[in-house]
Amino acid sequence: xxxxxxxxxxxxxxxxxxxxxxxxxxxxxxxxxxxxxxxxxxxxxxxxxxxxxxxxxxxxxxxxxxxxxxxxxxxxxxxxxxxxxxxxxxxxxxxxxxxxxxxxxxxxxxxxxxxxxxxxxxxxxxxxxxxxxxxxxxxxxxxxxx
Amino acid sequence: xxxxxxxxxxxxxxxxxxxxxxxxxxxxxxxxxxxxxxxxxxxxxxxxxxxxxxxxxxxxxxxxxxxxxxxxxxxxxxxxxxxxxxxxxxxxxxxxxxxxxxxxxxxxxxxxxx
Numbered sequence: 001x002x003x004x005x006x007x008x009x010x011x012x013x014x015x016x017x018x019x020x021x022x023x024x025x026x027x028x029x030x031x032x033x034x035x036x037x038x039x040x041x042x043x044x045x046x047x048x049x050x051x052x053x054x055x056x057x058x059x060x061x062x063x064x065x066x067x068x069x070x071x072x073x074x075x076x077x078x079x080x081x082x083x084x085x086x087x088x089x090x091x092x093x094x095x096x097x098x099x100x101x102x103x104x105x106x107x108x109x110x111x112x113x114x115x116x117x118x119x120x121x122x123x124x125x126x127x128x129x130x131x132x133x134x135x136x137x138x139x140x141x142x143x144x145x146x
Numbered sequence: 147x148x149x150x151x152x153x154x155x156x157x158x159x160x161x162x163x164x165x166x167x168x169x170x171x172x173x174x175x176x177x178x179x180x181x182x183x184x185x186x187x188x189x190x191x192x193x194x195x196x197x198x199x200x201x202x203x204x205x206x207x208x209x210x211x212x213x214x215x216x217x218x219x220x221x222x223x224x225x226x227x228x229x230x231x232x233x234x235x236x237x238x239x240x241x242x243x244x245x246x247x248x249x250x251x252x253x254x255x256x257x258x259x260x
Contacts, residue, residue, distance in 0.1 A: 028224050029195065031174070
């Protein structure tokens, strides 16, 4: 119980200082890699062979960093922030959808329940249609340019 | 103090790392990974980097502590050492393992019914 509470508090801390901890872990992996290379060279491998072998034995840097973040931090919050950033990017790329959605949701927010439901349905319909249309258009452009 | 036993391999790796630090004193990640590989015929680490996923769990539970220092070859390295709560956890885990392996041992000795 105590250990789990400690771990949870530690995870919140790790989530808040993710960049620092990434840097720290990168340094640690770098030092590990250097020690592996040293050992392989002492066993007679060339520096190039030793480095290749050491990278293989240590594992992929990107995957390790990702797994380390998940093990130490709050992976579900990471995922929510990633989705939010993705959503905002999509809205920036499709300003008309963003504008329509914002207007309709504002209207819906002010109305009674049944009107709200209708507005949300309408908004969903408009957005889906717009997405389909823009997707078709870009597919058509690809066919045309091929 | 009951930890979930959902991932036996993960728990085993934690125990191995704790025991290694208890027996050998402060070590860096490379040293711990090497030691576990030697003991286990490389069955527990997919690659040496995965030792850090285990170490970060143990640090978060305050069972081990980490500090940057200098290695035997004058290289900057992060050293891990077991703490008081870590020793207590190790003793509890060791007792648990002995009990489980005792049960399995007796189970496997049962002779088939003719």
